[in-house]
Amino acid sequence: MDKMSFSHHISHQYNAELSKIVNNVMRMGELVQQQLADAMVALVEGDSARGEQVVTSDYKVNAFEVRIDEACTHVLARRHPAASDLRLVIAVVKTITDLERIGDEAERIGRMALHLLEADRRRSPMEEVAALGELVQKMLHGALEAFAHMDAAQAVKVAQEDNQADAQYEAIVRHLMQSMEEDPKSVASIMDILWSARSLERIGDRSCNICEYVVYFVLGKDVRHTSFEQMAAEATGDRR
């Protein structure tokens, strides 16, 4: 939280409350990143212990969400934040919703990995899914870094990578559909991989959402439903 630019208040208590909230978002982010990393090892390397780990740890992510939500409500009720403090609290409330859902998607991937292992149907090539997993993990990490430093330029950079994630995802879907046509017996196992790829694509979208909240905090402007080009122009101050 070195560069976070919320106002400094005469009340040390208030400063401490805001810092604690942001630190907890970062801790929640680390946990969610670990969940996603474990899910990908389970899926790609067929590591059942890591899969079990993901499935049984989701409650920790949920607990973070509820706790941070309560802290935000407390600050809104007691401190009446204004300007950038208010935008910070709103950005936090929205960010933790997306982080929690990213945790859900990681759990889903973990379940699919276990499902594939149970049925011993790990015949399908995982290279493309592994590559998408790496890109999406990089996006999530970048989104959380942008959040930690409230860096709008980095947020825009991360959000722009979503085009590549979408393209990789669509290629995976095409190839998996082709595999199903060629080998109908493998439909069930291919579907597990398809759902996992879908979850990764959703995680990329949600990482972009977090980037949008960072831009909202920094610029005080809602950039959802605008193009990346517009967002980039806003973030760099180029308002043609």
Add this chain to the structure above:
Amino acid sequence: MDKMSFSHHISHQYNAELSKIVNNVMRMGELVQQQLADAMVALVEGDSARGEQVVTSDYKVNAFEVRIDEACTHVLARRHPAASDLRLVIAVVKTITDLERIGDEAERIGRMALHLLEADRRRSPMEEVAALGELVQKMLHGALEAFAHMDAAQAVKVAQEDNQADAQYEAIVRHLMQSMEEDPKSVASIMDILWSARSLERIGDRSCNICEYVVYFVLGKDVRHTSFEQMAAEATGDRR
């Protein structure tokens, strides 16, 4: 908004602001319901005009979200809402996020419907998907009714229907996978139907989220990540 129980303030202006926000959520809800209804007609009856309608109207849903979000930020900054007013504003901010995403899912179904029509591949039976669509439309309508009246008991009732939606969705997935195994040439068209069913299942989940925010508003307690049984016990005041 007849039974909405936010505090009545000496400031008529403040009352008017809160009423306007809730009315706009209801208008946004009506629009999203219409989008979903159009998407289902496009999918089940192969009505391309309705499909086009859904795809070209999504921007209206997005505009509602941004406008209501701004109104909530304004109220938080100027009015410093406390107690039930604060819970109302938080419930609204979360509800409109889910409504916007339900709009996105409806748009996706509209696109799948057009895709199926373009390729003239409408051979797969739609009865099960139509039935899931009806259930999910009923759930969304119920969630919005519960929101309009801030009726926790109705919210719990709607949320409990999600078990049935999940069961119907899983049956559809099983049957569609079987169809792909039996007729590999139809994989592409079946996938379009599968994605549509998936979107419906997600709309059911998001309708449940809205129900949880209603219970949060009424009870002042976060019921996410708790079972329906616990939620029902809370809503009826039975706190064993």
